[in-house]
Amino acid sequence: EAGVVQSPRYKIIEKKQPVAFWCNPISGHNTLYWYRQNLGQGPELLIRYENEEAVDDSQLPKDRFSAERLKGVDSTLKIQPAELGDSAVYLCASSLMRTANIQYFGAGTRLSVL
Amino acid sequence: DQQVKQNSPSLSVQEGRISILNCDYTNSMFDYFLWYKKYPAEGPTFLISISSIKDKNEDGRFTVFLNKSAKHLSLHIVPSQPGDSAVYFCAASAGSAGNMLTFGGGTRLMVKP
Numbered sequence: 001e002a003g004v005v006q007s008p009r010y011k012i013i014e015k016k017q018p019v020a021f022w023c024n025p026i027s028g029h030n031t032l033y034w035y036r037q038n039l040g041q042g043p044e045l046l047i048r049y050e051n052e053e054a055v056d057d058s059q060l061p062k063d064r065f066s067a068e069r070l071k072g073v074d075s076t077l078k079i080q081p082a083e084l085g086d087s088a089v090y091l092c093a094s095s096l097m098r099t100a101n102i103q104y105f106g107a108g109t110r111l112s113v114l
Numbered sequence: 115d116q117q118v119k120q121n122s123p124s125l126s127v128q129e130g131r132i133s134i135l136n137c138d139y140t141n142s143m144f145d146y147f148l149w150y151k152k153y154p155a156e157g158p159t160f161l162i163s164i165s166s167i168k169d170k171n172e173d174g175r176f177t178v179f180l181n182k183s184a185k186h187l188s189l190h191i192v193p194s195q196p197g198d199s200a201v202y203f204c205a206a207s208a209g210s211a212g213n214m215l216t217f218g219g220g221t222r223l224m225v226k227p
Contacts, residue, residue, distance in 0.1 A: 042217030
């Protein structure tokens with residue numbers, strides 16, 4: 001069974017440029033998460049989807065970040081415009097249902113903003 | 115305010131010995147705890163978990179202990195192997211918050227041959 005797939009793996013952009021990350025969760029997983037992991041820290045939740053509905057986006061900086069999950073499967077996380085402090089690893093995870101505590105993570109996208 | 119803390123950023127252990135990784139939490143609403151292992155350039159991988167109704171859960175070489183009164187949990191790896199070298203993250207969730215995970219900062223384990 002394929003795991004959570006993320007692309008790109010690495011992205012280098014200049015500040016003020018836009019950037020987008022893509023995530024394909026494990027087949028059948030209706031809950032999808034986006035996390036941000038800063039260097040030397042643990043992942044921090046940005047947004048959680050149940051099917052196509054964003055049910056928890058309290059930690060998403062909405063002035064520059066946006067996300068969507070069309071048809072309740074793939075998801076895209078966008079930053080526009082990017083700032084230097086956005087440099088981090090962006091992780092996508094999925095789980096089978098809302099009450100399933102075990103989340104499965106993709107390899108992440110490492111973003112460097114210059 | 116960090117609700118989940120891993121106070122040891124790194125740990126070095128000899129192959130074959132026991133590795134003990136510690137984690138403390140402050141939120142008394144947490145009722146489920148997990149350990150994830152992360153290799154470089156990979157995402158975190160689920161390792162073992164424990165519900166707050168238990169105080170121990172074992173899976174092969176890995177055992178997680180939970181002390182609710184102290185708000186402390188630990189991961190024991192016996193015997194440690196070089197392939198166990200990775201960053202280990204402790205995570206916690208509260209049933210009332212769905213399954214949102216709050217992670218600690220991680221502990222880098224190095225198992226020396």
